[in-house]
Amino acid sequence: MCGTALSWYRQVNPQCWTSEHVLEWISDHVDRIKFDASTLTLDYCTMDGATLCQMNHDQMISIFGPQLGLHLHQSLQEHKTKYGGMFGFPNPSSPESRSSDSDPEFSYPQISTPRGTHLWEFIRDILIHPERNQGLMKWEDRREGIFKFLKSEAVAQMWGQKKKNSSMTYEKLSRAMRYYYKREILERVDGRRLVYKFGKNSSGWKTEEVGMGM
DNA sequence: TTCTCGTTTCCTGTTT
């Protein structure tokens, strides 16, 4: 990894980036899309490349918001395919560099994320990080898996971005949610508008199951 | 290429 130019890091596997490179890369995108950087927390931008590469689309959006998050995610995917060697996504068993540079509480549950996340998984991943999801959704009853949409149209837009469909609405998203009742991925919660409950065929949201120390 | 799955889109009717 010999480097000379300021931006040499852009030609290497993003896994190798230091936290400075990551920060540089983020600010580059901030400039490029004229994003209002004052809405960002420097804390969340401080991570090394390996940590960055661990993040999936939803986590990226949870931290950086729908606009910047999407740009970062797409750009990172391009970097990965171009310079990231043979891996489509990061090695799940990577030892994890927990340097003081990394976000100390950066311990996402290791959920196997198949290509093309499903809607319920997308929703679940937003809920797993309530402190970072910008008030999009919240748990009504964490134990029971009951949750509520706070910004239904915003979530729908995010879902649409993920599927490259700018015309997604809550109306249409909710139809897909209702199909989950029969498959018992969701259970009905009636009388409660915008409230749903995870069913027995869902996974990855229970605190015990995920081992988040609760 | 065809088939399935998981939605997406549209719609009509009901409920809150």
Added chain:
DNA sequence: AAAACAGGAAACGAGA
């Protein structure tokens, strides 16, 4: 009245 909820039906795109 507006926004959600209910599902049927058909179209769709990705992947096997």
